[in-house]
């Protein structure tokens with residue numbers, strides 16, 4: 274895992290959502306965002322905000338059972354690809370379901386439980402770690418990839 278450079282504390286689901294939304298607003302396509310954190314940390318809450326920031330109008334639901342959910346972001350002409358690899362046992366399964374087909378400039382990919390395909394990821398991806406559970410504040414850390422460096426320089 275990369276060295277995490279910036280850290281933000283979120284004290285509510287709304288704050289985590291808003292942080293995802295703010296990041297989503299800055300994305301241009303081609304970004305791969307890996308979300309680390311235990312069950313219930315808030316990865317899906319963050320993903321919902323990110324989709325909102327990208328301009329997704331459809332309701333964003335957890336892809337835990339579908340593994341991959343595709344959404345249109347009409348304003349940006351992009352697709353938001355929300356992936357959850359929790360149920361995979363082997364990296365080969367990620368290849369079979371075609372995760373890498375979405376690593377394109379017209380898609381923004383967000384992966385929950387990305388650990389299993391770390392070796393298949395392009396080096397220029399953004400890593401975000403969410404720590405905390407229950408009603409406690411979440412510590413959200415970022416290891417910026419060069420593609421999203423502008424987000425951290427605002």
Ligand SMILES: Nc1ncnc2c1ncn2[C@@H]1O[C@H](COP(=O)(O)OP(=O)(O)O)[C@@H](O)[C@H]1O
Nearest residue numbers: 283284285286289312313314315316317318411
């Ligand atoms: N600061 C916070 N940020 C995000 N979620 C929070 C926070 N505080 C409490 N929660 C709750 O934690 C849960 C996170 O769920 P979810 O996003 O589905 O987790 P994950 O996808 O990481 O398994 C939600 O029920 C949410 O309301």
Ligand SMILES: [Mg+2]
Nearest residue numbers: 316317335385
């Ligand atoms: Mg989730």
